[in-house]
Structures are given as structure tokens and as C-alpha cells.
Amino acid sequence: MDETTFMQKLMHAEIMSDMANRxxxxxxxxxxxxxxxxxxxxxxxxxxxxxxxxxxxxxxxNQDRGRGYLDGLAGR
Numbered sequence: 001m002d003e004t005t006f007m008q009k010l011m012h013a014e015i016m017s018d019m020a021n022r023x024x025x026x027x028x029x030x031x032x033x034x035x036x037x038x039x040x041x042x043x044x045x046x047x048x049x050x051x052x053x054x055x056x057x058x059x060x061x062n063q064d065r066g067r068g069y070l071d072g073l074a075g076r
Contacts, residue, residue, distance in 0.1 A: 009072075025065070032051065035069075051069040055070055
């Protein structure tokens with residue numbers, strides 16, 4: 001992902017995270033997007049594994065964070 005695409009997606013996600021609907025999804029998305037752009041220098045491997053695992057949790061907020069993280073990581 002190039003810098004322009006990263007910045008566009010980040011700005012969109014920040015705007016969306018200010019809205020009440022799916023706020024946790026967008027927070028996770030931003031984190032995943034940053035990991036996708038900066039690579040392994042962003043966060044630790046343990047952080048990365050934790051964020052990925054949130055999508056499988058029973059708690060809906062954690063699920064949203066995890067799904068957002070995975071989508072951001074994929075650059076969707």
C-alpha cells in the first residue's frame with residue numbers, strides 16, 4: 001500500500017470512528033491499517049496476535065475490534 005492510499009483510508013476511518021455506529025470496528029480498522037502500512041515495526045507480534053484473536057471473542061465489541069483490525073490489515 002502506498003502512502004497516499006494509506007492516508008486516504010486512515011482519514012476515512014478516523015471520520016467513521018467519530019460516529020456512534022460501529023465505533024469499535026473503525027478503531028480496530030485503524031490499528032490494522034497501521035500494521036499493514038508500517039509492517040512489523042508497528043506493535044509487537046503479541047499485539048498482532050491479540051488483535052487478530054478479538055474477532056473470535058464472544059463480546060460484540062471485541063468482535064467488532066477484531067473484524068475491523070483484520071479488514072484494515074487486508075487493506076480493504
